[in-house]
Amino acid sequence: MSFATSFVRRLRRHLVVLAGLLTLGYLLLPNVIVTVFSFNDPKGRFNYEWQGFSADAWRDPCGVSGLCDSLAVSLQIAAWATLGATVLGTMTAFALARYRFRARGAVNSLIFLPMAMPEAVMAASLLTLFLNLGAELGFWTILIAHIMFCLSFVVVAVKARVLSMDPRLEEAARDLYAGPLQTFRRVTLPITAPGIAAGALLAFALSFDDFIITNFTAGSTVTFPMFVWGSAQRGTPVQINVVGTAMFAVAVLFVLAGTAVANRRRKQQA
Amino acid sequence: MDTTTDRSGDVRLTGISRTYGSFTAVHPLDLTVPQGSFFALLGASGCGKTTTLRMIAGLEEPTAGTVRLGDRDVTALPPHKRPVNTVFQSYALFPHLDIFENVAFGLRRRGIKSVKKQVEEMLELVQLGEQARKKPHQLSGGQQQRVAVARALINHPQVLLLDEPLGALDLKLRRQMQLELKRIQTEVGITFIHVTHDQEEAMTMADTVAVMNAGRVEQLGPPADLYENPRTTFVANFLGTSNLIEAEADATSGDDVLLKAGACTLALPRARCSAPTAAGGRVLVGIRPEKISLTHADESAGIPAGRNRVTGRIAATSYIGVSTQYVVDSPVCPAFQVYAQNIDRDPRLVPGAEVVAHWNPAHTFGLDAAQDIGAGVAEAGVPQAAEEALA
Numbered sequence: 170m171s172f173a174t175s176f177v178r179r180l181r182r183h184l185v186v187l188a189g190l191l192t193l194g195y196l197l198l199p200n201v202i203v204t205v206f207s208f209n210d211p212k213g214r215f216n217y218e219w220q221g222f223s224a225d226a227w228r229d230p231c232g233v234s235g236l237c238d239s240l241a242v243s244l245q246i247a248a249w250a251t252l253g254a255t256v257l258g259t260m261t262a263f264a265l266a267r268y269r270f271r272a273r274g275a276v277n278s279l280i281f282l283p284m285a286m287p288e289a290v291m292a293a294s295l296l297t298l299f300l301n302l303g304a305e306l307g308f309w310t311i312l313i314a315h316i317m318f319c320l321s322f323v324v325v326a327v328k329a330r331v332l333s334m335d336p337r338l339e340e341a342a343r344d345l346y347a348g349p350l351q352t353f354r355r356v357t358l359p360i361t362a363p364g365i366a367a368g369a370l371l372a373f374a375l376s377f378d379d380f381i382i383t384n385f386t387a388g389s390t391v392t393f394p395m396f397v398w399g400s401a402q403r404g405t406p407v408q409i410n411v412v413g414t415a416m417f418a419v420a421v422l423f424v425l426a427g428t429a430v431a432n433r434r435r436k437q438q439a
Numbered sequence: 440m441d442t443t444t445d446r447s448g449d450v451r452l453t454g455i456s457r458t459y460g461s462f463t464a465v466h467p468l469d470l471t472v473p474q475g476s477f478f479a480l481l482g483a484s485g486c487g488k489t490t491t492l493r494m495i496a497g498l499e500e501p502t503a504g505t506v507r508l509g510d511r512d513v514t515a516l517p518p519h520k521r522p523v524n525t526v527f528q529s530y531a532l533f534p535h536l537d538i539f540e541n542v543a544f545g546l547r548r549r550g551i552k553s554v555k556k557q558v559e560e561m562l563e564l565v566q567l568g569e570q571a572r573k574k575p576h577q578l579s580g581g582q583q584q585r586v587a588v589a590r591a592l593i594n595h596p597q598v599l600l601l602d603e604p605l606g607a608l609d610l611k612l613r614r615q616m617q618l619e620l621k622r623i624q625t626e627v628g629i630t631f632i633h634v635t636h637d638q639e640e641a642m643t644m645a646d647t648v649a650v651m652n653a654g655r656v657e658q659l660g661p662p663a664d665l666y667e668n669p670r671t672t673f674v675a676n677f678l679g680t681s682n683l684i685e686a687e688a689d690a691t692s693g694d695d696v697l698l699k700a701g702a703c704t705l706a707l708p709r710a711r712c713s714a715p716t717a718a719g720g721r722v723l724v725g726i727r728p729e730k731i732s733l734t735h736a737d738e739s740a741g742i743p744a745g746r747n748r749v750t751g752r753i754a755a756t757s758y759i760g761v762s763t764q765y766v767v768d769s770p771v772c773p774a775f776q777v778y779a780q781n782i783d784r785d786p787r788l789v790p791g792a793e794v795v796a797h798w799n800p801a802h803t804f805g806l807d808a809a810q811d812i813g814a815g816v817a818e819a820g821v822p823q824a825a826e827e828a829l830a
Contacts, residue, residue, distance in 0.1 A: 337531035340498050343518040344525045345545035345590070351519075355544075359535045 200417055207410035214404025226407035230415075233406040239396035240412060243377055246308065246392065250315035250376040255369045257316070258323025259361075265324070266331040284321045291318070292385035299386060306388025314386045315376040322375065323368035330364025447509040448474030450495060450598055450630065455504030457490050464490045466654040467504060472598075472647075474509075477624050477631045479645035481638060483677070483818035487654040488634045492600050495632065497521050508597055519548070524591035525600040529607070530583050532575035538562070538586055539571040545594040561593045564623070581612045588620070592627060601633040605640060617643050638678050638819065642666070650674050652815070670713045672723065672806055677815035681725045684749070684772045685808060688720040695800060698722055700771040705747045705803065712805030721808035728776040730802040733765060735785055736793035746797040751775060753792045763788075767796055 180187075209216055210223030231237035264270075265277055283291065292314075299310050338360065342352040358365075380394040387395060397409050450472040457465040465487040472478045480488040493499035495506055497518035505514045513521050524545070532541050542561055543554045551557075562568045565585035567578075575583055584604060591599055604620070605613045621644050624631045635641050641648045642662040649659040650673070658665055658674045669675035672683065686698035686705060695706040696716045705724050714722045726747070734742055742748065751769030760781075765788065767775040777796055788794065 335529065335531060337527050337529060338533060340518070341525070341527055341531035341533070342544070344496055344498070344523075345594070346519045346548040347544075348517075348519050351548055355548075356533060360533075 203410050203413045203417070207407060207414045209407055209410075211407065216405045216407050216410065223407075226411045230408050230411045233400075233408045235391065236393075236396060236406070236408055236412070239391045239393045242308070242390060243393035246311055246315060247373050247377040249312055250319055251369050251373040253312070253316040254319035254323050254372040254376075255365060258320045258368055258372075259327050259365055261320070262324045262327035262331055262364075266328050280321050280324050282321075283318045288318075288381045292382040295382060296385040306386060307390045310386045310388070311383055311390060311392070314382050315379065318379075318382060319372035319375050322371045323365075326368035326371060327361065327364045330361045334360055448597055448630065449507075449509060450632065451507040452491070452495070453505045453507070455491070455494060455501045455506065457487070457494060457499060458502045463654050465494075465501075468656060470649065470656065470659075472630060472632055474630055475628050476646045477621070477633065477644055479633045479635060479641035479648045480651055481635055481641040481648050481678075482651035483636055483815075486651045488651045489602055491651075492525075492602055492632060492634045495598065496523055496525050496600055498525075522597040523600060524594050524596040524598075525602060526584075526587045526591050526604045528603040530575075530587040532583055532586055532590070534575055537572050537574055538567065538578070541575065541586055542590045542593055544590060549594075557593060561589045564592075565589045580608050581616065584608065584616060585619075588623065592623070592629070595627075596629060598630045598632060601631060603635055604633070605635075605637075613640070620644060642678075650677060652677075652818075666727075668711060668804055669725070670806070671814070672810045672812055673815035675725050675804075675806065675815070676813070677819045680728055680776055680819075682728060682731075682772055682775050683806070683812050684724040684726075684775075685812070686722050686724045686771075688716050688718055688722055690718065691716070696722075696805070698724055698805075700724065703747075703749055703771055705749075706745075706800035707803045707805045708801060711803065714805050714807035716805070723806040723808045723810070723812060725804045725806055726798055726802060728764070729762075729778040731777045731779075731796050731798045733767070733777050733779055733785075733788060734795050734797065735787045736795060737787075739795045742795060742797050745800070747800050747803060748795050748797045749775060750793070750795050753788060753790050753794055755790055756788070765794075767794060769796070 206216055206219070207226060208222055208224060209219060210221045210225070211218070212220050226232070261280065265273065265280075295310075295314050296306075299306060304310055334357075338356055339352055342356040343349075347355060378394060379392075380398060383392050384395055384398075391399070393412070397405075400406060400409070450470075452468055452470040454467045454469060455465065456463070456467045468491065470491075480491060482488045490499055494501045497513070497516060497520075501514065505512055507513065508522065533544065536544070539558055539562070543558045546554045546557060559568065559571070562571055565588060567582060567585055567589070570578060570582065575586065578586065584607075587604070601620075605616050608616060617640060620631075624644075633641070633645060645662060647659065648662050648665055650657045650665065652673045657671050658669065660668075665674060666678055669678065669681065672681075675681035675683065684700050684705070686700035688696055689699045689704070690697045691709070692706065694709055696709050696712060698705045698707060707722070707724060709716060712722065714720060716722065736750070739748075739750075749767075749769050749771055751767040751772075753765055754768040754774070755766040757764050758781075762778045762780050763784065765777040765779065767777060769775045775796060
C-alpha cells in the first residue's frame with residue numbers, strides 16, 4: 170500500500186521527464202539504427218539484417234562506385250541553392266515586412282504556394298516547363314528548382330524575425346551617425362541574423378534531402394538521394410549508412426559547438 | 440556662455456507642419472528653443488509633440504517649414520548628418536551589443552578610433568562603470584535608461600532630444616531620474632528638448648514649457664508662469680486643476696474688473712484677464728484650488744473684506760495627508776475644488792456643511808468664455824475627489 174502510493178507519487182513527479190525521454194527515444198531510434206548498421210558486415214547485397222561487426226565500410230566510404238560522386242553533386246547543389254535562396258529570400262522578406270506596395274498581399278500569399286503544392290505535381294510541372302524551354306536537364310535545372318522551393322522557407326523564417334525587430338533600433342542607429350549602409354551592416358543584419366541562419370539551414374537540409382523534384386529535373390545527373398534510391402533496388406551498400414552517420418555527427422557537432430560558445434559568453438558576462 | 444546674446448546654437452522651427460493624408464499631426468508651428476535651455480513639449484498623447492521632436496531629429500520629414508540649428512538650415516539633412524541625438528521612449532538599446540559598444544556606437548560611426556577613455560568616463564557619469572560588458576537585457580529599467588542617455592550624450596550633440604524618457608519607470612525611480620537628468624543637463628550645458636505627457640515631470644525639469652494640444656502650441660513659458668497665468672482653458676485644466684466660473688463683466692474698480700456670477704460679485708485684476716472685459720463680456724473666472732480658504736457659513740462674518748467669495752455646500756472630502764481636498768457644490772460652479780493644508784482643521788467641514796470659499800482676488804485669472812470650459816480635463820485625468828463627487 171505505502172509502496173504503491175510512493176510509486177504513484179514518484180511517477181507523478183517524474184511524468185514529464187518520462188514523457189520527454191520516450192519522445193527523445195522515438196526521435197533518435199532511426200538514427201541509432203543507421204549508425205549501428207554502418208558497422209554491419211552483411212552477407213548478401215542487402216544491409217537489412219545484423220550479421221556481425223565490421224568497420225570495413227568506414228575504412229573505405231567511397232568503395233561503392235558512384236556514391237561519392239553523387240555525394241559531391243548533392244553537397245554542391247545544396248551549397249549553391251542555400252546561397253541563392255537565402256539571398257533572394259532575405260531580400261523578399263525585407264520587402265514584404267517593410268514596404269507597402271501594390272500586390273503586396275498577393276505576393277504574401279503566393280510565396281506560400283510552393284510549400285503547399287504537392288511535390289510530385291510540382292516536379293512534373295517543372296519537367297514540362299524545362300522541356301518546353303528546351304533546357305538541358307542536369308546540374309543547373311536541379312539548382313534552379315531547388316532555389317525555387319527553398320525560397321518560401323527562407324522568406325517565412327526571415328520575415329518573422331524582421332517583423333519582431335523594433336523599428337526604433339534602426340532609427341537609433343541613424344540618429345547615432347550611421348548612414349543607410351552602416352545601419353544595415355551594424356544593426357539590421359546582426360539582429361536578423363538568427364532568422365537568416367535558420368532559413369539557410371532549412372534550405373540546405375531541404376535541398377540536400379530532396380528526391381522527388383530532383384529526380385524529375387536531373388536528367389542523367391545523380392544526387393545522393395537518387396543514388397540511395399537507385400541502389401536500394403539492387404542492394405544497399407553499408408557505405409550509405411556511413412554517409413548518413415557522418416552527416417548526423419557533423420550536425421550534432423555544430424549544435425554542441427554552438428551551445429559551448431553560448432555558454433562561454435554567458436560565463437564571461439556573469 | 441551668455442545665452443542672451445549668443446544665439447548661434449538655438450533650435451528654430453519656422454512654419455513647420457506635418458500632415459498624414461487628411462490628418463494634420465502638427466499645424467504650422469514657429470518655435471525657438473534657446474541654446475542651453477531645458478525645454479519641455481507637454482501634451483496628451485496624439486497632440487503632435489513626438490512628431491515635432493522627430494522632425495528636429497530628422498526621422499520625420501516636415502510637410503512644410505524649416506528646421507534650423509543656429510544659422511544652419513538642416514531641414515534636408517538625413518538624421519545621421521545632424522548634430523542632434525535622441526533618447527528614445529523604449530530606449531532602443533542595441534540588443535546584440537554590450538553596454539560599452541552601445542555607448543561607443545556614435546563615436547565609432549564617426550570614425551573615432553580610441554573610444555575607450557571617453558566611453559569609460561561617460562559610463563562613470565551615469566554610474567554604470569561596472570556594467571560595461573553586460574548586455575542591455577541584463578540591466579534594470581533605470582539602468583537601461585541611463586545607458587540611453589549616455590549613448591546620446593557621449594557625442595556632445597548640439598541638442599539632446601528626449602522622447603518620454605521616463606515613461607517606463609516606476610514613480611520613485613522617475614522622481615530620482617528627473618533630478619538626475621536635470622543635474623546632467625546643468626553639468627553639460629547642452630540644449631535638452633524633452634517630450635512628455637506628465638505635467639509634473641515637465642514642471643520640475645524644464646526652464647520653459649510649451650503646452651501642445653491638437654497639433655498646436657497653446658501656450659509657452661516658464662512653468663510657474665504657465666501655472667499661475669494660463670491663457671486657455673486647456674492649459675488651465677491640463678496643468679494642475681482649475682475652478683472655472685462662468686461670469687459676465689459688470690464694471691471696473693481701479694485695476695480690477697468686477698464680474699457677476701449668479702449672486703456673487705468677483706474681482707479680477709485686468710492684467711490677468713485674457714478675455715475682453717467690456718461690460719457684458721463673457722469671461723471664465725479661474726482660481727486654483729490651493730489658493731482658496733474654506734470657512735463654515737456660521738463664521739462668514741469673520742472673513743476679511745475685499746476677498747472673492749463663493750458660497751455652497753460640501754459635497755465630498757478626501758483626506759490625503761498633506762492636505763484635504765473638498766468638493767463644494769455651489770450655484771455658480773458645480774464641483775468647485777478646494778485644497779486646504781491640514782493645519783487647523785475645522786471639524787465642522789464635513790459633507791453637507793454650508794461653507795464660504797474665499798480667496799485673494801489677485802490670484803484670480805480670466806479666460807475667454809468662447810472656449811470649451813472642459814478642454815484638457817479628460818487628458819489630465821480627473822482628480823479623485825471630483826470623481827467621487829460625480830459618482
